[in-house]
Amino acid sequence: MSSAPPISGLPPRTWTRDTNREFFISTEPKLLSVKAVNAAFDRDFVYWAKKPLPEQVLWQMLHGSLSFGVYRWTQPIESVNDSTTPSSENTEQIGLARMVTDGCSFAYLSDTYVLPEYQGNGLGKWLVTCVAEVFAKENMPYLRRIMLITDDERMQEFYKKMFGVKVVGHEERKDMGKDLVFMCARPNAQPS
Secondary structure, eight states: OOOOOOTTOOOOOEEEOSSOTTEEEEOOGGGOOHHHHHHHHTSTTSTTTOSOOOHHHHHHHHHTSEEEEEEEEOSOGGGOOTTOOOOTTTEEEEEEEEEEEOSSSEEEEEEEEEOGGGTTSSHHHHHHHHHHHHTSTTTOTTOOEEEEEEOOHHHHHHHHHHHOOEEEEEEEETTTTEEEEEEEEOOOSSOO
16 A cells, blocks of 8 residues: 545644643654554454454555544654654554544544543543644644534533534434534634
Protein backbone atom coordinates (compact mmCIF):
# COMPACT_ATOMS: atom_id res chain seq x y z
CA MET A 1 0.00 0.00 0.00
CA SER A 2 1.39 3.35 -0.96
CA SER A 3 1.46 6.45 1.17
CA ALA A 4 -1.08 9.12 0.30
CA PRO A 5 -1.64 12.64 1.57
CA PRO A 6 -4.74 13.34 3.64
CA ILE A 7 -7.72 13.79 1.34
CA SER A 8 -8.28 17.29 2.69
CA GLY A 9 -4.99 18.55 1.28
CA LEU A 10 -4.02 19.91 4.68
CA PRO A 11 -0.32 19.50 5.39
CA PRO A 12 0.49 16.92 8.09
CA ARG A 13 0.90 18.28 11.62
CA THR A 14 2.40 16.83 14.78
CA TRP A 15 1.68 17.78 18.40
CA THR A 16 3.85 17.03 21.42
CA ARG A 17 3.48 17.87 25.10
CA ASP A 18 6.22 19.34 27.24
CA THR A 19 4.97 17.43 30.27
CA ASN A 20 5.16 13.94 28.73
CA ARG A 21 7.20 13.44 25.57
CA GLU A 22 6.49 9.70 25.50
CA PHE A 23 3.35 10.38 23.41
CA PHE A 24 2.59 12.49 20.36
CA ILE A 25 -0.28 13.05 17.94
CA SER A 26 0.18 13.37 14.20
CA THR A 27 -1.79 13.59 10.97
CA GLU A 28 1.20 12.20 9.04
CA PRO A 29 -0.32 9.44 6.85
CA LYS A 30 2.94 7.45 6.74
CA LEU A 31 2.67 6.76 10.48
CA LEU A 32 -0.80 5.19 10.35
CA SER A 33 -0.81 1.48 11.17
CA VAL A 34 -3.59 -0.55 9.56
CA LYS A 35 -2.59 -3.50 11.75
CA ALA A 36 -2.79 -1.47 14.98
CA VAL A 37 -6.17 0.05 14.08
CA ASN A 38 -7.55 -3.35 13.04
CA ALA A 39 -6.32 -4.82 16.33
CA ALA A 40 -8.23 -2.07 18.18
CA PHE A 41 -11.32 -2.70 16.01
CA ASP A 42 -11.18 -6.33 17.17
CA ARG A 43 -11.49 -5.32 20.84
CA ASP A 44 -14.74 -4.85 22.76
CA PHE A 45 -14.13 -1.21 23.70
CA VAL A 46 -14.43 -0.21 20.01
CA TYR A 47 -18.06 -1.35 20.06
CA TRP A 48 -19.00 0.28 16.73
CA ALA A 49 -16.47 -1.64 14.66
CA LYS A 50 -17.45 -5.16 15.79
CA LYS A 51 -14.55 -6.77 13.88
CA PRO A 52 -11.45 -5.98 11.82
CA LEU A 53 -11.82 -4.88 8.21
CA PRO A 54 -9.94 -6.08 5.14
CA GLU A 55 -6.62 -4.22 5.22
CA GLN A 56 -7.14 -2.48 1.86
CA VAL A 57 -10.57 -1.20 3.01
CA LEU A 58 -9.16 0.10 6.29
CA TRP A 59 -6.20 1.67 4.47
CA GLN A 60 -8.66 3.56 2.23
CA MET A 61 -10.71 4.66 5.26
CA LEU A 62 -7.65 6.00 7.06
CA HIS A 63 -6.09 7.69 4.04
CA GLY A 64 -9.36 8.96 2.61
CA SER A 65 -9.94 10.92 5.81
CA LEU A 66 -7.89 13.30 7.90
CA SER A 67 -6.66 10.77 10.47
CA PHE A 68 -5.16 11.88 13.77
CA GLY A 69 -3.00 9.08 15.16
CA VAL A 70 -1.93 8.88 18.79
CA TYR A 71 1.54 7.36 19.08
CA ARG A 72 3.94 6.19 21.76
CA TRP A 73 7.68 6.15 21.24
CA THR A 74 8.97 2.59 21.53
CA GLN A 75 12.60 3.67 21.94
CA PRO A 76 13.81 5.15 25.23
CA ILE A 77 12.37 8.64 25.59
CA GLU A 78 15.81 9.98 26.57
CA SER A 79 17.03 9.17 23.06
CA VAL A 80 14.15 11.04 21.35
CA ASN A 81 14.99 14.59 20.33
CA ASP A 82 13.75 17.16 17.81
CA SER A 83 15.72 15.51 15.01
CA THR A 84 14.26 12.02 15.66
CA THR A 85 12.00 11.07 12.76
CA PRO A 86 8.98 9.02 13.81
CA SER A 87 8.52 5.77 11.87
CA SER A 88 6.84 2.40 12.27
CA GLU A 89 10.16 1.12 13.67
CA ASN A 90 10.29 3.54 16.62
CA THR A 91 6.61 4.24 17.38
CA GLU A 92 3.44 2.35 18.22
CA GLN A 93 -0.05 3.60 17.31
CA ILE A 94 -2.26 3.60 20.41
CA GLY A 95 -5.17 5.81 19.37
CA LEU A 96 -7.06 7.42 16.53
CA ALA A 97 -9.57 10.09 15.60
CA ARG A 98 -10.72 10.08 12.01
CA MET A 99 -12.29 13.18 10.43
CA VAL A 100 -14.19 12.43 7.25
CA THR A 101 -13.89 15.82 5.60
CA ASP A 102 -13.52 17.78 2.41
CA GLY A 103 -11.03 19.99 4.28
CA CYS A 104 -13.08 23.16 4.09
CA SER A 105 -16.86 22.87 4.56
CA PHE A 106 -17.79 19.53 6.17
CA ALA A 107 -16.37 17.28 8.91
CA TYR A 108 -17.62 14.08 10.53
CA LEU A 109 -15.73 12.77 13.58
CA SER A 110 -15.48 8.98 13.62
CA ASP A 111 -13.47 6.09 15.07
CA THR A 112 -12.15 8.02 18.06
CA TYR A 113 -10.36 5.91 20.67
CA VAL A 114 -7.30 5.52 22.87
CA LEU A 115 -6.34 1.97 23.86
CA PRO A 116 -7.63 1.24 27.40
CA GLU A 117 -4.13 0.50 28.70
CA TYR A 118 -3.12 4.10 27.87
CA GLN A 119 -6.25 5.82 29.13
CA GLY A 120 -5.83 7.99 32.20
CA ASN A 121 -2.94 9.94 30.65
CA GLY A 122 -5.17 12.69 29.23
CA LEU A 123 -4.58 11.40 25.71
CA GLY A 124 -8.26 11.29 24.66
CA LYS A 125 -8.90 14.87 25.67
CA TRP A 126 -5.65 15.97 24.03
CA LEU A 127 -6.59 14.10 20.84
CA VAL A 128 -9.97 15.82 20.57
CA THR A 129 -8.34 19.16 21.42
CA CYS A 130 -5.98 18.70 18.44
CA VAL A 131 -8.92 17.86 16.16
CA ALA A 132 -10.84 20.91 17.44
CA GLU A 133 -7.80 23.11 16.80
CA VAL A 134 -7.59 22.05 13.15
CA PHE A 135 -11.34 22.53 12.66
CA ALA A 136 -11.59 25.84 14.54
CA LYS A 137 -13.22 28.78 12.76
CA GLU A 138 -9.90 30.56 12.24
CA ASN A 139 -8.52 27.50 10.42
CA MET A 140 -11.72 26.43 8.65
CA PRO A 141 -13.66 29.67 8.02
CA TYR A 142 -16.04 27.99 5.56
CA LEU A 143 -16.91 25.01 7.76
CA ARG A 144 -20.67 24.56 7.35
CA ARG A 145 -21.23 21.42 9.38
CA ILE A 146 -19.44 19.26 11.90
CA MET A 147 -21.06 16.01 13.03
CA LEU A 148 -20.45 13.06 15.32
CA ILE A 149 -22.24 10.16 17.00
CA THR A 150 -21.72 9.05 20.59
CA ASP A 151 -23.33 6.71 23.11
CA ASP A 152 -21.60 8.31 26.09
CA GLU A 153 -23.68 10.88 27.98
CA ARG A 154 -20.53 12.23 29.69
CA MET A 155 -18.96 12.95 26.33
CA GLN A 156 -21.93 14.96 25.05
CA GLU A 157 -20.98 17.97 27.19
CA PHE A 158 -17.33 17.55 26.26
CA TYR A 159 -18.08 17.50 22.52
CA LYS A 160 -20.46 20.43 22.95
CA LYS A 161 -17.66 22.42 24.55
CA MET A 162 -14.99 21.33 22.04
CA PHE A 163 -16.96 21.64 18.79
CA GLY A 164 -20.12 23.57 19.65
CA VAL A 165 -22.27 20.60 18.65
CA LYS A 166 -25.72 19.86 20.06
CA VAL A 167 -27.91 16.76 20.06
CA VAL A 168 -30.01 16.62 16.90
CA GLY A 169 -31.25 13.02 17.00
CA HIS A 170 -31.24 9.61 18.64
CA GLU A 171 -31.03 6.07 17.33
CA GLU A 172 -31.57 2.87 19.28
CA ARG A 173 -29.07 0.27 18.06
CA LYS A 174 -30.19 -3.08 19.42
CA ASP A 175 -27.39 -4.79 17.47
CA MET A 176 -24.89 -2.83 19.59
CA GLY A 177 -26.95 -2.69 22.77
CA LYS A 178 -26.55 1.08 22.62
CA ASP A 179 -28.59 4.23 22.24
CA LEU A 180 -26.66 6.55 19.96
CA VAL A 181 -26.89 10.32 19.96
CA PHE A 182 -26.30 12.33 16.79
CA MET A 183 -24.61 15.68 17.45
CA CYS A 184 -24.15 18.45 14.92
CA ALA A 185 -23.04 22.08 14.70
CA ARG A 186 -23.62 24.47 11.88
CA PRO A 187 -20.90 27.10 12.29
CA ASN A 188 -21.16 30.33 10.34
CA ALA A 189 -20.17 29.49 6.76
CA GLN A 190 -18.80 32.93 6.02
CA PRO A 191 -15.49 34.18 7.41
CA SER A 192 -15.73 37.24 9.59
